[in-house]
Amino acid sequence: xxxxxxxxxxxxxPTLEGATTRAxxxxxxxxxxxxxxxxxxxxxxxxxxxxxxxxxxxxxxVAGFEPASTGGVILDGREVTSPGLDRMVVFQSFALMPWLxxxxxxxxxxxxxxxxxxxxxIRAETQKYLDMMGLKGAEDKKPAFLSGGMRQRVGLARAxxxxxxxxxxxxxxxxxxxxxRGVIQEELVRMWSATQHTVFMVTHDVDEALLLSDRIALMxxxxxxxxxxxxxxNIPRPRTRETLIDTAEYTRLRNHILHFLMRGSHxxxxxxx
Amino acid sequence: xDAAETVVKSPGQGQALLISLILLxxxxxxxxxxxxxxxxxxxxxxxxxxxxxxxxxxIVRASxxxxxxxxxxxxxxxxxxxxxxxxxxEISHAFEKKxxxxxxxxxxxxxxxxxxxxxxLSASVVAVCLGVLIGLSRTLYQALNxxxxxLKPISPLAWMPLLLYTVQNPTxxxxxxxxxxxxxxxVANTAFGVSSMRRDYLQVASxxxxxxxQRLMRVVLPAAAPAIVAGLRISFGSALVAVVPAEMxxxxxxxxxxxxxxxxxxHIAGILFAIFVVGAVGVTLDAGFNRLARLVTYTE
Numbered sequence: 001x002x003x004x005x006x007x008x009x010x011x012x013x014p015t016l017e018g019a020t021t022r023a024x025x026x027x028x029x030x031x032x033x034x035x036x037x038x039x040x041x042x043x044x045x046x047x048x049x050x051x052x053x054x055x056x057x058x059x060x061x062v063a064g065f066e067p068a069s070t071g072g073v074i075l076d077g078r079e080v081t082s083p084g085l086d087r088m089v090v091f092q093s094f095a096l097m098p099w100l101x102x103x104x105x106x107x108x109x110x111x112x113x114x115x116x117x118x119x120x121x122i123r124a125e126t127q128k129y130l131d132m133m134g135l136k137g138a139e140d141k142k143p144a145f146l147s148g149g150m151r152q153r154v155g156l157a158r159a160x161x162x163x164x165x166x167x168x169x170x171x172x173x174x175x176x177x178x179x180x181r182g183v184i185q186e187e188l189v190r191m192w193s194a195t196q197h198t199v200f201m202v203t204h205d206v207d208e209a210l211l212l213s214d215r216i217a218l219m220x221x222x223x224x225x226x227x228x229x230x231x232x233x234n235i236p237r238p239r240t241r242e243t244l245i246d247t248a249e250y251t252r253l254r255n256h257i258l259h260f261l262m263r264g265s266h267x268x269x270x271x272x273x
Numbered sequence: 274x275d276a277a278e279t280v281v282k283s284p285g286q287g288q289a290l291l292i293s294l295i296l297l298x299x300x301x302x303x304x305x306x307x308x309x310x311x312x313x314x315x316x317x318x319x320x321x322x323x324x325x326x327x328x329x330x331x332i333v334r335a336s337x338x339x340x341x342x343x344x345x346x347x348x349x350x351x352x353x354x355x356x357x358x359x360x361x362x363e364i365s366h367a368f369e370k371k372x373x374x375x376x377x378x379x380x381x382x383x384x385x386x387x388x389x390x391x392x393x394l395s396a397s398v399v400a401v402c403l404g405v406l407i408g409l410s411r412t413l414y415q416a417l418n419x420x421x422x423x424l425k426p427i428s429p430l431a432w433m434p435l436l437l438y439t440v441q442n443p444t445x446x447x448x449x450x451x452x453x454x455x456x457x458x459x460v461a462n463t464a465f466g467v468s469s470m471r472r473d474y475l476q477v478a479s480x481x482x483x484x485x486x487q488r489l490m491r492v493v494l495p496a497a498a499p500a501i502v503a504g505l506r507i508s509f510g511s512a513l514v515a516v517v518p519a520e521m522x523x524x525x526x527x528x529x530x531x532x533x534x535x536x537x538x539x540h541i542a543g544i545l546f547a548i549f550v551v552g553a554v555g556v557t558l559d560a561g562f563n564r565l566a567r568l569v570t571y572t573e
Contacts, residue, residue, distance in 0.1 A: 063476075063480070064479075065476055065479070082479070083476070083479040083480045083482070084480070084482055085480065085481065085482055087480070088480060089476070089477075089480060091473055091476075091477075093471075093473055095471075095473035095474065095476065095477050097474060097477070097491075097492070097495065097496075098571040098572065098573045099495045099496070099498070099569070099571040100495075108481065108491065109481055112481035112482060112483060113481075142571065142572070143573075144571070144572035144573060162481070
């Protein structure tokens with residue numbers, strides 16, 4: 001049994017009233033259908049797909065924010081029914097509390113994860129994760145006074161500080177400028193190899209996926225999106241963006257994914273894999 | 274404090290202050306000139322007529338023997354000096370109680386502020402609780418909205434006869450009028466602030482498995498705080514508007530009642546003084562509000 005398994009998950013939304021539905025057809029909209037994906041413990045798995053294919057919805061189902069219409073998610077032998085501290089999400093929008101400083105944002109999470117600790121322990125743990133994400137000196141700043149990159153560092157520090165069983169990254173670097181993105185991606189790799197967390201990420205950034213992932217899954221376009229294929233990324237670690245671009249395997253996989261995104265996902269949409 | 278938060282004194286500030294002072298000076302000058310009464314001119318009046326005027330107390334003899342208008346008998350609209358004299362006189366014995374209805378201005382302000390605070394604070398607590406409930410539940414919002422829509426436009430003073438009949442006590446009635454005046458804007462704004470709160474804050478709260486009370490205190494209330502304070506501010510203004518006529522109509526001692534007493538005394542300078550006191554009390558309380566707003570406001 002895999003550590004985290006997504007078993008035959010489909011998501012339907014009721015269509016809005018007045019939407020064109022032919023007689024006999026149920027008034028539902030299928031976002032994706034019958035998605036199966038298994039993650040081993042400590043694995044970094046990335047789901048790539050076009051915008052609107054429902055990959056964030058799938059992540060929300062794993063997080064427990066939304067119920068699956070069919071199928072289910074099993075984490076470490078238990079079915080996921082609601083959000084919990086064993087799955088921390090890193091949001092595309094950062095989702096930091098704007099009224100709290102960087103330190104207090106992380107502390108909120110540490111306090112929630114370790115309710116029996118005393119104040120000093122909580123402070124020390126919070127500082128540890130802020131330091132690990134290179135946030136020394138920015139602790140007292142409110143999110144509004146931090147750059148996008150710094151904000152997502154706080155978001156990552158908050159997620160790591162809880163020590164969840166799975167980290168769920170929802171296009172975490174989409175709102176960060178390209179130069180900063182690379183630096184934070186490499187820091188994420190460093191944190192990930194140090195902590196050996198299981199990570200499930202959704203993105204539409206191919207380079208990001210290849211730099212970070214052990215395995216990549218490709219999703220077709222919605223509606224009725226499907227998981228088209230998944231494959232291992234056999235590029236030795238440690239990877240940096242610099243060494244990556246000279247690897248033959250990188251070029252091969254990159255082309256494969258790009259071909260899929262440009263043609264395949266349209267051709268495969270709605271077709272059985 | 275962050276650099277961006279420190280207030281930088283802009284070069285225009287000194288100019289604005291200067292213009293304000295000039296406007297104030299102009300206002301006082303115009304007021305003075307329009308209320309100025311020419312010196313008494315005895316020409317064209319017979320000795321008998323002068324005697325009658327003196328007998329009526331309209332004119333008195335000055336130290337040099339000439340007739341002047343009696344400064345004790347004020348007629349027409351008082352000038353700025355009369356108001357300042359009245360103010361100084363009132364302030365000089367601000368904390369005296371000369372009779373049942375003649376309490377010093379210090380006491381009157383205290384009565385009004387206490388009455389106001391009791392009504393406003395209790396209404397705020399009720400309104401924030403109600404607003405949070407409505408803001409969090411779409412069903413509750415839709416169920417309660419019709420009632421709120423009907424109750425909101427009713428002037429709080431319209432409730433007064435009913436309240437007076439029900440509680441049979443003018444002190445409580447005045448407080449309840451303030452309560453009603455400060456209820457609806459806070460309810461509406463809190464509900465808006467809570468319902469328009471970004472969803473990911475609540476998602477983080479549920480990931481961290483915060484308890485119901487932690488979620489309320491650490492996420493919902495801080496997120497909605499700017500909207501709540503904006504609502505409190507509107508409530509505050511409407512309560513301040515309501516407290517003055519409530520005091521007048523109920524005969525409850527306070528700065529609002531002071532204007533009415535002075536009207537009954539036909540003491541126009543007294544009315545003007547009372548109006549300035551109402552303004553001053555409002556400005557002071559509002560400044561306190563500004564501070565509160567700055568504490569809870571955040572930038573996203």
